[in-house]
Amino acid sequence: MAKVQRGAAVAVAAVLALALAGCGGGDDKKPKGESKPQASESQAGGTQSSAPSATSTPTQVLATVNGEGGMVLTINSAAREAGGFLTVSGQLKNTGTAPFVNTAPWRGNELNASGVSVAGVTLVDKAGKKRYYVLRDTEGRCLCTTGLAIIESGQVLPFFAQFPAPPTGTTEVDFSLPTFATATVKLSG
Numbered sequence: 001m002a003k004v005q006r007g008a009a010v011a012v013a014a015v016l017a018l019a020l021a022g023c024g025g026g027d028d029k030k031p032k033g034e035s036k037p038q039a040s041e042s043q044a045g046g047t048q049s050s051a052p053s054a055t056s057t058p059t060q061v062l063a064t065v066n067g068e069g070g071m072v073l074t075i076n077s078a079a080r081e082a083g084g085f086l087t088v089s090g091q092l093k094n095t096g097t098a099p100f101v102n103t104a105p106w107r108g109n110e111l112n113a114s115g116v117s118v119a120g121v122t123l124v125d126k127a128g129k130k131r132y133y134v135l136r137d138t139e140g141r142c143l144c145t146t147g148l149a150i151i152e153s154g155q156v157l158p159f160f161a162q163f164p165a166p167p168t169g170t171t172e173v174d175f176s177l178p179t180f181a182t183a184t185v186k187l188s189g
Helices: 003-020
Strands: 063-065 070-081 085-094 122-125 130-133 156-164 172-176 182-188
Touching: 063 182, 070 172, 070 182, 130 156
Parallel strands: none
Antiparallel strands: 063 070, 070 085, 085 156, 122 130, 122 172, 172 182
């Protein structure tokens, strides 16, 4: 249990660090009456686990792939982190006209403790001939986005998944999430 709490503390610390980084000055010279637009978040069908995510819309796009029912997956980051893991993050968007409900295949076959999640995602290092699966905590839950039961038409949800980091010589991997095309992603860090 201590390892789970330590892992959760690291994830919370990463989120807080990113949030604080976005809270720098720069608004002092803004005329009164102007305010920053606030993003609204809606999460249909459940909650999402804590994820390392930026407070603003990501600008870098490493890959965009289409899935079934109008779903589009955009990968914004694939970065090696301290501690020997790799975090892949981005967005899932429903570009279809109806709510998307076929999220069960995303969790994969071997992991049910996380419920509806993106735990079925894998990375393949073709050069190293190795497949990487999402990391799990000591209770078998994925270190990834969970609670994705229904994605409403037009809804955009952030996602993340953490993996063991490939060797430093590996510069790109193939990212595969069930029901989506495979994307080749360049690694950073």
